Amino acid sequence: MPFKAEYIWVDGTRPTAKLRSKTKIVEDGAELPIWGFDGSSTNQAPGDKSDCVLRPVFSCPDPIRGGNSVLVMCEVELITGAPHPTNTRRACAEAAEKFADQEAIFGIEQEYTFFKDGRPYGFPVGGGFPAPQGGYYCGVGADEVFGRDVVEKHMDLCLQAGLHLSGINAEVMPGQWEFQIGPVAAPQVADELWVARWLLYRIAEDFDVSAMLDPKPVKGDWNGAGAHTNFSTNAMRDNYDAIITACDALGKDGKVAEHIAGYGAGIEHRLTGMHETAPWSEYSYGVSDRGASVRIPWQVERDGKGYIEDRRPNANCDPYVVTRLLINTCCSALANA
Structure with a gap:
């Protein structure tokens, strides 16, 4: 049975970033895939190059939805696979x-x-x-x-x-x-x-x-x-x-x-x-x-x-x-x- 995955990321709001999230339905047994979002609506991209990438890096059970649902913390990447300028996690991991x-x-x-x-x-x-x-x-x-x-x-x-x-x-x-x-x-x-x-x-x-x-x-x-x-x-x-x-x-x-x-x-x-x-x-x-x-x-x-x-x-x-x-x-x- 498909499950709900809440993809969570840190946006580009300044001077203090905000959390954003949205829900993806994932087939049972499938790995959490990379996903995308409209970076022009999160202070992370201009409108004519708005696509940003969400790469799952941490997940845990979703205690609100329950069942097989999960919360998924993501890094934000450019479409090239490079870390987005607002992605502070990559440098921390390094x-x-x-x-x-x-x-x-x-x-x-x-x-x-x-x-x-x-x-x-x-x-x-x-x-x-x-x-x-x-x-x-x-x-x-x-x-x-x-x-x-x-x-x-x-x-x-x-x-x-x-x-x-x-x-x-x-x-x-x-x-x-x-x-x-x-x-x-x-x-x-x-x-x-x-x-x-x-x-x-x-x-x-x-x-x-x-x-x-x-x-x-x-x-x-x-x-x-x-x-x-x-x-x-x-x-x-x-x-x-x-x-x-x-x-x-x-x-x-x-x-x-x-x-x-x-x-x-x-x-x-x-x-x-x-x-x-x-x-x-x-x-x-x-x-x-x-x-x-x-x-x-x-x-x-x-x-x-x-x-x-x-x-x-x-x-x-x-x-x-x-x-x-x-x-x-x-x-x-x-x-x-």
Whole structure:
């Protein structure tokens, strides 16, 4: 019996790309074929040369449609077979392959904010603000938590899809939540994050709310939304010196600006030095320091091995870009240490 395959891809919208998808009916037993789409409608091609190609790179069960249906993450290619200029996955995969011997793995903490009727979910109807942040983080109760029904459904769907979901929690601002994907190697961790984002957007439709990745959804004394990225290599998982080497490498001349440029649009509005962030224009690292660019967890220092948390990536970052940058910068330094 034929099955439904939801082909998902990252478009060319700037400064922050969007997800697109469409359904293909595939004959039972057939491999997922390459497909195409109108790139002139996704900011990826002019109208007179509009054809773009979808190449399947990751698939998992579709927990919404069920049965034999699948979700299919795709790379975008030109009709020549070359990666499309908006295809950031290919470079990520190449970096991961180049340093495959270092066995880099990632865990990405995806923060997001629910919006309903033009305001963050949980903000008063008609304007104004709720009580100041403080009690909402990992809170419980209808006066502090908003959107749990959507979050619980999303968590179930991710698990049914076989994604490496490792947890969820309510965040510091009302209507703000987080889920974590990992530990997984690149580019798969980014594939899974994009699919998890798609599932979040899709299931939120059924609850008549929108999930937004705006890095600073509310101006003023409210936390922004990030995608803190936990990273380690085999050397870092074995000794503390390698962790310091990686942290130092991220602060080298040129690297700070390169990473900030690749960590999501509007990053200067979130990385202000307030609300558990370091200033976007400065670099620092420290043990148990959520005001640093890169945090070394306390247990890592105690154990003398482990991982680091790059706290700079925005909620709206491209995880293919973030993981590529971390691999290239840290693994190059470790290879030369």
